[in-house]
Amino acid sequence: MSRAAYTTKRLWRWCDNPLRRRDDVIEAWVVLAAWTVLAAGGTTAGLVTARAADEAFAQQRAERQSVRAMVLHDVPSTASGPGAGSSRLMTAVRWTAADGSPRTGSAAVPTGSRAGSEVRIWQDARGRLSPAPPTPTKAAIESGVAGAAAATAVGGLAFGAGRVARRRLDRRRLDAWGREWILVEPRWGRRTG
Secondary structure (H helix, E strand, O other), rough: HHHHHHHHHOOOOOOOOOOOOOOHHOOOHHHHHHHHHHHHHHHHHHHHHHHHHHHHHHHHHHHHHEEEEOOOOOOOOOOOOOOOOOOEEEEEEEEEEEOOOEEEEEEEEEEEOOOEEEEEEOOEEEEEEEEEEEHHHHHHHHHHHHHHHHHHHHHHHHHHHHHHHHHHHHHHHHHHHHHHHHHHHHHEEEEEE
């Protein structure tokens, strides 16, 4: 089949055709709308989500800072129970906030740390403990994954809505064909069977 014939076959709903039904035209518009939303909406949602996530990660890196803290209790060298197999365990630590006030809290420190040893922890602008912000590389990967998930979600919704609309149009066409067959079939002559 030549390329022109293939294109004509694919676009038959848009061409003038005495056999074209109103539902065929509606279906053509539904398919066009679904693919437009899938392509443009998915791309836009992905880019907006990735940019928002990247900005949030950049803000975390800007407002969180690393400080030295002192471990208050010995930490076992092997973990047992929840978190077993981890190289870090939660324990009490003391640090000095940016305003100079002493603070204590619970932070994840390397296993085997002794009381009085120094560890690096992260705090936010208010001096509260916070997790370490993602590195620029990790933030870019997470932003990309979030953007891809958003694009996939929007694309999936558009595709699903298009499929539901097309299925309803198919059901309408089959019902119309059934009604027409009831009118035409008796004229075909004697019934068999």
